[in-house]
Amino acid sequence: MKLASLKSGGRDGALVVVSRDLSCVADATGITPTLRDAIENWQQVAPTLQELANKIETGDVQTMPYSPAKLASPLPRAFQWADGSAYLSHMRLVRKARGVEMPANSETDPMLYQGGSDGFIGPVDPIPCLDTDWGLDFEGEIAVVTDDVPMGCTPEQAKSHIKLIMLCNDISLRHVMRPELVKGFGFFQSKPASAFSPVCVTPDELGDAWTGGRVNLPLLTVYNGEEYGRVHAGKDLTFEFPDLIAHAARTRDLSAGTIIGSGTVSNENHDEVGSNCLAEKRMIETIRTGEATTRFMEPGDTIRFEMLGEDSQSIFGAIDQTVVAG
Structure with a gap:
């Protein structure tokens, strides 16, 4: 459905x-x-x-x-939007470029932050850019919507609470993000409203591509009319959605309509499959040459995310956005 x-x-x-x-x-x-x-x-x-x-x-x-x-995003607003970093290949690149080690428990304890959920951008609505110095970036992700999840829910129990699946563009302001993180108090100004795919689907719509915790299909990213990434969402995934849900519900109930995001979909073989955000490409450039040359988004740039089924038909419709000034 x-x-x-x-x-x-x-x-x-x-x-x-x-x-x-x-x-x-x-x-x-x-x-x-x-x-x-x-x-x-x-x-x-x-x-x-x-x-x-x-x-x-x-x-x-x-x-x-x-x-x-x-169409608006499937949930134009939600009581809760929590985004993870389930693809550690992405986080390793970010940390390596900064010369920072990964946390000791990074492969056993998921990372999750709580984003703004009082309003989301429509799937083909423009992305406002108030200041090009803010470092506007896109991030292609998978997201799930849960029903009521009780506190203390285990990963195995969490599988039954996943009711809907969709794509996400988790928009980030990279140059605003760094000073926020230095404060040690998480994201706020650096995470404006996200956008989700036009359509959300029940897990059965994915057939064998849905394992109960991950989507085994590539996420296609087209930036300014050219393919930027064809990154497989089922590969190099350290934490599945039930792991993220159980982590979020460790100390609190999750109300029905909670959205949980995967974080930027990323593969270890990024040279072959590309990336789903500009920051990742910039990190690769920094590691290899000492300098990032890929610029962040500016008015007029376009970004499109889509996922095709085995029949080559679009599953969720496409997030298809243009950056506009102001």
């Missing part, structure tokens, strides 16, 4: 069910008004939403054309 949120529904959007081929959508507000309501009452409404999804495929329900420009 594929779900999305029309912008016309107010702050939380209006829920629609999307056809598998992303050609049309059907109004689902008669079942439940928003995705936020759906995830909070998942056991009750999911079967009826699935019935609507089935009717779309058989042509037994009225539909509207699929239009990403009319």
Whole structure:
């Protein structure tokens, strides 16, 4: 089942069910008004939403054309957005370029920060750039949405709490980030609103590509019209989503609608597959030549993230954004 949120529904959007081929959508507000309501009452409404999804495929329900420009991020806002760094190949490059060792427990204890979740950018909405000196960067990630997760949940238990999967562009301001980290008090100004794919999907939509904790497909990144990365999301992953969820729930309950991100999807063989953020490429340049030459984003730049299934069809639709001034 594929779900999305029309912008016309107010702050939380209006829920629609999307056809598998992303050609049309059907109004689902008669079942439940928003995705936020759906995830909070998942056991009750999911079967009826699935019935609507089935009717779309058989042509037994009225539909509207699929239009990403009319869609918000699936959850236009959420009670909680926590992002990890599950691909340590990315973190190793960042640390090496800075001349800093990895934490001693980096391979056993996940890293996670809590981002701003009161408003997300739509999947094809522009990315505002108020100051080019801030070091605007994109980050291609996978994200999951949970139902209610109890405190103390184990990784094995966490698998059943993953209800939806989507793509993410976790936008970062790299030159704002470093002085924030020096303070030792985490990200805030350096992490503006993120964007998510037009469509989120239930795990069964991924078929064998979903293992219960990871997506075994490449994430395609196109920067300024050229392929920048074709990085496999299932490889070189130190922490699966159940690990991240259990880590987040160690000392607190997670409310339904919590979004958990993987961090930048990264492979060890970056020379062959590319990268999913500018910072990673800059770190590679710094390690090899002592200087980063790749610039950060400026107004007019474009970034696109997409994931294709084994049938070469888009699964989540594409995050397709342009940087604009101001």
